Amino acid sequence: MAMVVWLFVALVITQSYTASLTSMLTVQQLQPATRNIETLKNSNAKVGHGKGSYVSTYLKDVLGFKSTNLKNFSSPQEYARALKSGEIAAIFLEVPFAKLFLAMYCKSFILAGPSYKIGGFGFVFPKGSPMLADINEALLKVAESGKLRELENSMTGTELCLDMESDHGNPSFSLNSFWILFILTGGTSTVALVFYVILGKWKFNHMLQLKMIWRLILAMLSKNYQLRPEHHVTMCPIGGVL
Structure with a gap:
């Protein structure tokens, strides 16, 4: 999302600069209303x-x-x-x-x-x-x-x-002209970064919990196996007497 916002800001700045440059290059020169x-x-x-x-x-x-x-x-x-x-x-x-x-x-x-x-x-x-x-x-x-x-x-x-001070017909652009866009992109990037950190931490904790659960399961299975009674088998030769 942050990338989309930055691309949008770059597009707006590029279009504004192009429009301003075109206006400066095509502005009409002052001509006297009366010639003589x-x-x-x-x-x-x-x-x-x-x-x-x-x-x-x-x-x-x-x-x-x-x-x-x-x-x-x-x-x-x-x-x-x-x-x-x-x-x-x-x-x-x-x-x-x-x-x-x-x-x-x-x-x-x-x-x-x-x-x-x-x-x-x-x-x-x-x-x-x-x-x-x-x-x-x-x-x-x-x-x-x-x-x-x-x-x-x-x-x-x-x-x-x-x-x-009152020249509204040919305005000039500066960084102050785009402060709202920069605040928007900065806020979006900050939110995205916080969300990424929180999500990463949640994934890390989730994986840690899964590992602990699996370890607990393996420990229980291992303990149950050790407590199971042993079956003793006596071997004797064929035809022998026990």
Whole structure:
């Protein structure tokens, strides 16, 4: 019986692993719902941007979006909620914020369309400031040394992908996924082992009892044979007299 249970568990694990592997190999890649900005404008879709960002002005004055179709949001959680609920069709963010947002929601959203190089963040100094040359030199060194890339990776790499916790479409299997099966097989094997030991002990005791019974029978037969009276026969020659 234990062998049958182990074979059943092996079959279940094999089928589960095969299904999981097939799902991972055939999973569809994320595709943007909207391909370009013209589609958004022509469909009169609502789009979002960060609250207090210069992106709002750029969307209206340069890209030609209507003010009534622009919505501002304050946090990545609000971005995700609005996109998932369909409140907005897309959101425009500065590149650092966009990378941070995608690091947090790595399985639900994707970067689409071109990136626009526009003025944004910068340092402001008074005219003739003695710090200007030093700041320029420091920024150049940081850019050339790759320190900016390291800082960017450290910021986005430490963000936990929130989609990993709620990703039910492509589950992964581990030993914890089969703990019930392992408990079942372990319990069945233990019961089978206990049953085997008890049965073996019972057989041993039974054989011992049979041996004792046979020994007792043989002893009784031997004793009865020894107590049986002897028959004495006197031999005499033919024609003789006793």
